[in-house]
Amino acid sequence: MPAYAQDEPPRPGRRRRREDDGPLPDERPTDIIPAIQEAPMARRPGAAPPPPQGSEEEYDEIFGEDAYDDYDEYDDYEDYEDEQDFEDEDRAEPERIEDERPDRKGPPPKKRKKKRALGWVAALAVLVLLAGGAYYGFTEIFGYDDYEGSGEGDVLVQVEKGDSTSAIGNRLQAAGVVASGKAFVKAGEDNTAVSRLQQGYYVMKTKMSGASAVEKMTAAASKVGQVEIRPYTQFHDITQPDGKVTPGVYTLLSKASCADLNGTSTCIPVEELRKTIENADLAQLGVPPWAVASATKAEHKDRRLEGLIAPGIFNVKPGWTAEELLTDVVKISAKRILDAGLSEQSKGAGKTPYETLVIASIIEREAVKADFEKISRVIYNRLDEKMRLEMDSTINYVLDRPTLLTKPEERDKAGAYNTYKSVGLTPTPIAVPSAEAIQAALKPAAGEWLFFVKCEKNGLSCFAVNFDDHRKNRDDAERRGVI
Structure with missing residues (x-):
């Protein structure tokens, strides 16, 4: 085999043999026979002198000038040798077999081409970058549908707690408000009010442009159905000394039910809510099991849910029936009361959960928060001593007035509910209690107090x-104009 052939790559499908592989099965080792020097042939007169032995001219004369052309078809396999280099790292390059003519030189070695695999990788990377850039440009310019204008008919859309801008956009698309969620997202990118949208219900319009949807949804008038019920509130409205009316739970829920959808009002009148409470199965509404029996026996049927509505924000869906609305509010309240610590297993000493409520x-009606545990x-202490509570708040509850001093004829x-006449607790709660009031009812402060009176203008009481x-505390409070 010519010496130069060892530097060429193997043909496809064939493994390059190593010198230590041994002879093939039917191959016998051959003895190296010294070459016999032939006598030079006589040259005819006038003929050109023969090329020097071992030169390229002599090689071309014997094999032809195109002897190497056949090797070009194996250029694609030049990298194969690189993949096999790890096999040859720990052994020396094998000796080349001596040619018949020791002084003959082989053809000049060919330069190794750059790895074609690297070229393909680079080309692929360029294609990926170009494709990514094209996609980005397409998305920016043509990547989403969008309506034109400010919309058509009214539609109600609900946003859940924790919804991202993209999630809101998808909800709007599903409701037919925008052509695509991205139209809303793109239009709201520079509007900080979008990121502050809260859970609840929004009156939107169908087929709005993304920009119009952002503008309407961030407008205060679009948010409907939200109501905040604060501690101290009762179901009936309260008339203040100056004649102003503080809305009760009935009024608050009725107002929250209101929205104008395509010219139709969704308001539930107070009277409808009142009748629903009077006639409803309280267990079906979601009242905790420990409260059902006592609440059902309430003297005033329209007050059966008093105290069972927890404070906080509620999202009422306009269009609900009175029963659907009350069921949602009562069930949410039951969970909040449980979270505040009141349950069948957690109640005041010697009291039922309902009595604790x-x-x-x-x-809640008698004191400021700092005095809750003392009250x-x-x-x-009064209940244990079989004393009448003598709380003005219980009388004023029936009279739908705030907690103020009562008159002798009223007492x-x-x-x-007149705890100046009756011994024990009132039949039902008299207001919406806060979580702090519930905790105070569960864990009263240690003390032997039997009396208290408001003695400071900030609401604090003296015990x-x-x-x-x-009597001394009371006279001092009157002298200082506190009461």
Whole structure:
């Protein structure tokens, strides 16, 4: 085999043999026979002198000038040798077999071409970059559908807690508000109000442009159905001393139900809510099991849910029936009351969960938060001593007035909520209790107080163990104009 052939790549499908592989099965080792030097042939007169032995001219004369052309077809396999280099790293390059003519030189070695695989990788990377750039440009210019104009008919869209801008866009698309969620997202990129959208219901229009949808959804008038019920609130409205009316739970829920959808009002009147509570199965509404029996027996049927509506924000869907609305609010409230710590397993000492809720409502109406635990202790001590509670808040509850001092004639009237006449707790709670009031009802402060009176203008009360000290506290508060 010519010496230069060892530097050429193997043909496809064939493994390059190593010198230490040994002979093939039917191959016998051949002895190296010294070459026999032939006598030079006589040259005819006038003929050109023969080329020097071992030169390229002599090689071309014997094999032809195109002897190497056949090797070009194997250029694609030049990289194969690189892949096999690891096989040859730990052994020396094999000796070349001596040619018959020691002084003959082979053809000049060919230069190794650059790895074609690297070229393909580079080309592929360029194609990926070009494709990515094309896609980005297409998306920016043509990548989403969008309506034109400010829309057509009204439609209600709900946003859930934790919704991202993209999620809101998808909800709008599903409701037919925008042609694509991205139309809303792109239009709201520079509007910080979009990122502040809260859960709840929004009145939108069908077939709005993304920009129009952003503008309408961030407008305050589009948010509907949201109501905040605060601690201290009761179901009936309260008339303040100056004549102003503080809306109760009935009024708040009725107002929250209102929206104008395509010219039709969704408002549920207060009277409809009232009748629903009077006649509903409280268990079906979602009232906690421990409260159903006591609430059902309430003297005033329209007050059966008093105290069972927890404070906080509610999202009421315009278009709900009165029963659907109340069921949603009651079930959410039941969970909040449980989260506040009140349950069948967690209740005031010697009290049922419902009685504990009643105590919490009285605490809410009688004191500021700093005094909650002390007021709770006074209530427990009076109940233990079989004393009448004598709380003005319970009388004013029936009269739909805020907690103020009552008149003698009002305290003389009989009634289950007149704790100047009746011993024990009121039949139902008298207000929406806060989580802090519930905790105070569960864990009253330690003390022997039996009396308290508001003695500071910031609402704080003074506490006493006996009536004489209580009278002194009361006279001092009157002298300073607190009461």
